[in-house]
Amino acid sequence: MKKIFVLDTNVLLQDPNAIYAFEDNEVVIPAIVLEEIDSKKRNADELGRNARQISRMMDGMRNQGRLYEGIKLPNGGKLKVELNHRSFAKLQETFAEGTSDNRILAVALNYHMEEQEKPDPRPVIMVSKDTLVRIKADVLGLTAQDYLTDRVVNVPGDMYMGYLTIHAHPAIIDEFYTYRHLSVNSLNLTYPLHPHEFVILKDEMGTSKSALLKVNAEGKRLEPLFLSNDPIWGIxxxxxxxxxxxxxxxxxxxxxxxxxxxxxxxxxxxxxxxxxxxxxxxxxxxxxxxxxxxxxxxxxxxxxxxxxxxxxxxxxxxxxxxxxxxxxxxxxxxxxxxxxxxxxxxxxxxxxxxxxxxxxxxxxxxxxxxxxxxxxxxxxxxxxxxxxxxxxxxxxxxxxxxxxxxxxxxxxxxxxxxxxxxxxxxxxxxxxxxxxxxxxxxxx
The missing domain is CATH 3.40.50.300 (P-loop containing nucleotide triphosphate hydrolases)
Known part of the structure; x- marks a missing residue:
């Protein structure tokens, strides 16, 4: 089933290409978002650059049709600048102040209530980088989510550490100390090692035998560290x-x-x-x-x-x-x-x-x-x-x-x-x- 995604200003300021990240669904940009982007476009920082980029992109899209009526996106989706769902009346019962965030939420809420009256309603999802906006959306009974497409890793704990600890047979550790190198294949790993990644080998039998190695630039061989542990500049x-x-x-x-x-x-x-x-x-x-x-x-x-x-x-x-x-x-x-x-x-x-x-x-x-x-x-x-x-x-x-x-x-x-x-x-x-x-x- 196709969905309606209502985007907060911070999503576009973080990633101007966010409008293309929702597959073949409908992407709605409330009119107040355009005003907030306009207020940032003169900034000399990253936010200003992104504000100007999204402004140029949407200006180019006007050649394809009227934005308030909706235009087709290359991925099969639809982009629409919303003007007709701005009513603040239904939101005032919960959040009386007419802030920009509340007006964006009002658009999402009005869409949601309109869809619920249809025989086959589409899900309406509020997308925001702002935690409090997502909490407010939840209070209003709306589905809300963070914009995750710009994430490099799903959770911070998944980030590449640069080293790992491997428990190996003591014979493998002895082989390293004898020949001063090991083939990565000798460890029989089910995952690849990266160039210049460090490996701490520990005896799987539980003894104190261990070794500190580094993967070479080609990623195929484990070698000893080339530096001694002498201090540099007293450190x-x-x-x-x-x-x-x-x-x-x-x-x-x-x-x-x-x-x-x-x-x-x-x-x-x-x-x-x-x-x-x-x-x-x-x-x-x-x-x-x-x-x-x-x-x-x-x-x-x-x-x-x-x-x-x-x-x-x-x-x-x-x-x-x-x-x-x-x-x-x-x-x-x-x-x-x-x-x-x-x-x-x-x-x-x-x-x-x-x-x-x-x-x-x-x-x-x-x-x-x-x-x-x-x-x-x-x-x-x-x-x-x-x-x-x-x-x-x-x-x-x-x-x-x-x-x-x-x-x-x-x-x-x-x-x-x-x-x-x-x-x-x-x-x-x-x-x-x-x-x-x-x-x-x-x-x-």
Whole structure:
């Protein structure tokens, strides 16, 4: 049976192509949604870009017919801008305030009540990224659902971890230590291993015998880690996942590295130490570029006093804190003198690196979970020859209003690049900042 999907504004602002995602069903866009999209089209951010895109798409569709009468979509469905089901009378009994959300719900409710009077009523479904809109729809007796098409993984727990633990016969572990490699086929797995994925082999007999291996770039052979566990810039790996992360960060053959994990797992500190080693010690890259998106509870930093550097300092302070630790500074302001003297370390807001071509640099993008798919594509596609980019973040801590753990840009990169031999990923799970920080990350 065909259905009627009523779309909330946030669905189109998140994915302008959402109108094509409902197969051969009818897609209804309330008129108030067009007004909300119009109010966003002048924004200079991702929402503004999507607002302009959906406006251009719908303007092009006018050539096919009148939008308020409905036009056919390429997938067999129908798109309609609704003008005749705007009555607020039936909704006022429950939600009296005439907000935009309530007016969108009124359209869905009026459609639902109209369909119920027919002998073969079609289901009416409210689609929204807003949890409260879905709750309100449920209160009104409407079917409501989240927009799931933009999700990279169905649930956050399904995200690629970058490593796995395999219980094997002790003879296989002995074979690895004898020949210093193993064929992936020797493990008789029912699932594939990805390039640069790490494997922890444990004795299935229950002894303490174990081995830490890495899948090679071709994905067919397991090899030992090529790095020793010696500290870099005074920082050493405190657990197996951190050692895996350093293996990826210090490998010049892997130009794209993604690290995820809770606060305090060492993502930023390990990456900065690796970048300093590659730039200052080995001179592999000519500059260390560190950037993070400016997303506090909104993106505007224009009302802060001072020049650009002073405006950016509050948002960049977590980076400076880590640099002060690595350089072992003693007095406030010492880190600024060190960075000015070196000249090879640049700390920027992400706004200022978009649109650039960045060759020969070690690039660190912190808090990448606050980036959308389009933004992450824009940034990664800026990477020039002989550069390495590292994306860091915690998909469970997102400040962006239209992103979640399953649809953000960082998760998108992790899942799309897991089969590529130029990338590597590790999920850090154990907090090393302090026992208190670990408990806070787990309990709060």
């Amino acid at each position: 050493g790996a405190r657990n197996a996942q951190q050692r895996m992360a350093l293996e990826l960060l210090l490998n010049d053959e892997i130009p794209l590295v993604t690290l995820t994990g809770k606060a305090g797992t060492g993502k930023t500190l390990l990456t900065l130490a690796s970048g300093l080693m590659k730039v200052e010690d080995e001179r592999k890259y000519k500059k260390l570029l560190i950037a993070r998106p400016v997303v506090p509870m909104g993106k505007d930093i224009g009302y802060l006093p001072g020049e650009k550097e002073e405006k950016l300092r509050p948002w960049m302070q977590p980076i400076y804190d880590n640099l002060e630790f690595l350089f072992d500074t003693k007095k406030p302001g010492d880190i600024d003198k060190i960075l000015a003297g070196l000249g090879s370390i640049q700390v920027e807001a992400l706004t200022y690196i978009r649109g650039r071509s960045i060759p020969g640099q070690f690039i660190i993008i912190d808090e990448a979970q606050n980036l959308s798919k389009h933004e992450i594509k824009t940034i990664v596609s800026r990477v020039g020859e002989n550069s390495k980019i590292v994306l860091l973040g915690d998909p469970e801590q997102i400040d962006h209003p239209y992103l979640d753990a399953s649809s953000n840009g960082l998760t998108y990169v992790v899942e799309r690049f897991k089969d590529q031999n130029i990338s590597g990923h590790i999920t850090l799970e154990r907090g090393e900042r302090s026992h208190l920080a670990q408990l806070a990350a787990d309990l709060l």
